[in-house]
Amino acid sequence: MSAKRILIVEDEKPIRDMVAFGLRRAGYEVAEAEDCREARARIADQRPDLMLVDWMLPDMSGLELTRTLKRDRDCEDIPIIMLTARAEEQDKVGGLEGGADDYMTKPFSPRELLARIQAVLRRAAPGGGEDVIEFDRLRLDDSSHRVSCGEEEIALGPTEYRLLHFFMTHTERVFTRGQLLDRVWGGNTYVEERTVDVHIRRLRKALEPSGLDRLVQTVRGSGYRFSNRDA
Amino acid sequence: MSAKRILIVEDEKPIRDMVAFGLRRAGYEVAEAEDCREARARIADQRPDLMLVDWMLPDMSGLELTRTLKRDRDCEDIPIIMLTARAEEQDKVGGLEGGADDYMTKPFSPRELLARIQAVLRRAAPGGGEDVIEFDRLRLDDSSHRVSCGEEEIALGPTEYRLLHFFMTHTERVFTRGQLLDRVWGGNTYVEERTVDVHIRRLRKALEPSGLDRLVQTVRGSGYRFSNRDA
DNA sequence: GGCCTTTGTCACGCGACTGTCACATCGGGC
DNA sequence: GCCCGATGTGACAGTCGCGTGACAAAGGCC
Incomplete structure (x- = not known):
């Protein structure tokens, strides 16, 4: 923050x-x-x-x-x-x-x-909204800050958590690295755009054991998308 | 009171x-x-x-x-x-x-x-009837202000007591330091947010002999959570 | 007044997290 | 097949969040 x-x-x-x-x-x-x-x-x-x-x-x-x-x-x-x-x-x-x-x-x-x-x-600060978000076997409970797939807990770092949270509230849509920096990191921070790649990588790695890394899709030349329909 | x-x-x-x-x-x-x-x-x-x-x-x-x-x-x-x-x-x-x-x-x-x-x-208020709260081996009797785990009495300072009481009535949810200050210390007091950390520490130390300190969980970057599911 | 408990703050240190880089790999156009 | 830009991947160092012990001030109790 x-x-x-x-x-x-x-x-x-x-x-x-x-x-x-x-x-x-x-x-x-x-x-x-x-x-x-x-x-x-x-x-x-x-x-x-x-x-x-x-x-x-x-x-x-x-x-x-x-x-x-x-x-x-x-x-x-x-x-x-x-x-x-x-x-x-x-x-x-x-x-x-x-x-x-x-x-x-x-x-x-x-x-x-x-x-x-x-x-x-x-x-x-707190916008009133649904606390539990689900998407294709993934479950994110924002009030308890937990992410799970079935009974399996998924551990995420703070940035990966925010990234996933953003994706789960904005599925099926491509975001450029710049947009992700804006929305997930905050408008006035300046970091390399490729930093996004690294965190995408970390998020995928965390989702991999559940086989859900396929949800994080690369759109070559544009950015990333969160979706369960195959790319 | x-x-x-x-x-x-x-x-x-x-x-x-x-x-x-x-x-x-x-x-x-x-x-x-x-x-x-x-x-x-x-x-x-x-x-x-x-x-x-x-x-x-x-x-x-x-x-x-x-x-x-x-x-x-x-x-x-x-x-x-x-x-x-x-x-x-x-x-x-x-x-x-x-x-x-x-x-x-x-x-x-x-x-x-x-x-x-x-x-x-x-x-x-837990005055009339429902003044005993239990959660995972922990037992808090608000009318006598006692906390116990099985037969073991647990001694707490006033602030730790209020903190635990708040947690036991609001489990499975992450609270920022600011929220805890609000709800446990009172809305109009101004103390350093890190003071919360210290009292969390004191609460954990008090719960440690019973092995219940695991209930007080840190959510890095966000705050604390009271839960019996592992972090 | 002395003693003890409670409380807020601080400084130190460790470990987790983060941003960046270098290199590997990929994918499309020729 | 070759080239080149885009992306994946592992490693690394700096930073930051948090745990922890210590301490002084404040208040209750005798």
Whole structure:
């Protein structure tokens, strides 16, 4: 799991710096913006996993920004935590009505901020879906992280597991090495494309004892495909 | 036993205040939310032991919220009492079908509410009857806070006890360190994730003399799992 | 106050995993 | 059959995740 990206939208530099410092020390990747216009630029090029948005901003209120983002299909699932100096109930209501996922009133302790960030990220992360995926004698249970064929357990390394998981949710379709790197390794990592070959090899080796390595098919010149119909 | 946490989800502030006041006076810890979105935030960071959910809510009906929560593995065991202004049988049916554990029609007396809360908590918590959990030679008696394997008593510290208790009620499933911190330590504490490793270690050491440390399994890159099938 | 238990953090070390390379092998076009 | 690019395969070194013991701070108990 790579570091989560957090975007801070806050016009007062001291506060921004302090928060950024704390977050970086906690292992997050931090981007900063001091108004809504800059925020949009950062959203576009950084794709943050979470945003901290100040209530009062020079060009547009933070609430307005939040409301707009939550209406944008590309951004609606970026969780937002509002920061407000006012403790009034009124603002709390406004923040959450505007679509923020949580809010905090200044001053707040770094510890509390980190806790809320974790909570919000944790909530956003798990996509609700079927836990057990089956395909041609193969069975993958994502909640217990087990792969099996009949009664036989199949041991996989983390990357091979993710690779197989991706294939089992995207069968019968060819993926280039670049696409696999994107989807399995993560968009911003850079590794040699041939690395994919090696992990394909490792996955096949793990499936071989069950005779299921035939599911991982090479499409010469294009990439790989996961299918039970013979190539 | 620390004070039970109750989350009130109700959009009408007067009612919310009144109920909260009554519950606090009865010794409960109370959190409030006025819509579903806020409710989710509070669930994540407070981990309530019980929820009171209004039938009509601004963003999503309480019934919808209930149904969603009961389908979420992380929340399914939080008991829910629905509050409704309509006395029709229809609602009662709908509420219970949606997964609520009980329901009350407004207006209700504080006394009645407290009684139902106690009843639901008793039923959910291992207080009334089902307070012994067994799993593969391990036996955990929650009422006497004892853990044993056969005739052998196993001594555990408080945190290790809670950790084991959580595992025994959620077997065969991988939990990240973050999730464990959430569920065993409590949603709003912030400690290093590696602290989990240390307590896992302590739990394993305690289980080792009985040869049961194999139940606590590491899933490299993901977290930990409690299972008797070999890794 | 002293003693003991519990708890969170750290540093060290090992082993598993990962990315890369070099070489073997394959498959298609001529 | 030959050539050449694409893919399979084994080996290797660096990295990273995790286990482990130690330790200091905090709290309960006498």
